[in-house]
Amino acid sequence: MQGHQLNNQLEEVDLPNVIQSQDSIISFQSRLPLSLNKAMKDFIERYPNWDQYRLVQAALAGFLIQNGIESRTLNRLYIGNMFGSSSLIQGD
Numbered sequence: 001m002q003g004h005q006l007n008n009q010l011e012e013v014d015l016p017n018v019i020q021s022q023d024s025i026i027s028f029q030s031r032l033p034l035s036l037n038k039a040m041k042d043f044i045e046r047y048p049n050w051d052q053y054r055l056v057q058a059a060l061a062g063f064l065i066q067n068g069i070e071s072r073t074l075n076r077l078y079i080g081n082m083f084g085s086s087s088l089i090q091g092d
Helices: 035-044 052-067 072-081
Strands: 012-019 025-033
Touching: 025 035, 035 052, 052 072
Parallel strands: none
Antiparallel strands: 012 025
């Protein structure tokens, strides 16, 4: 990942292009606890067809859907990331 910067047990990670709408893409930076960053890296190593952008998109879309946001676009994004034909193929 790019943009690593340790600060008080948090790691700043650049997560560009993680939310897409019909015509626009936005970027944002987020501070992650080291344990969350490690879990994300471990997951991506185990499932190499996932990357940080796909993981964040699926997590954010899933969270919003579970908390009452009704959006066809979010549903498609979540389902596409979670249940794509290669969503959980493990690496070697």
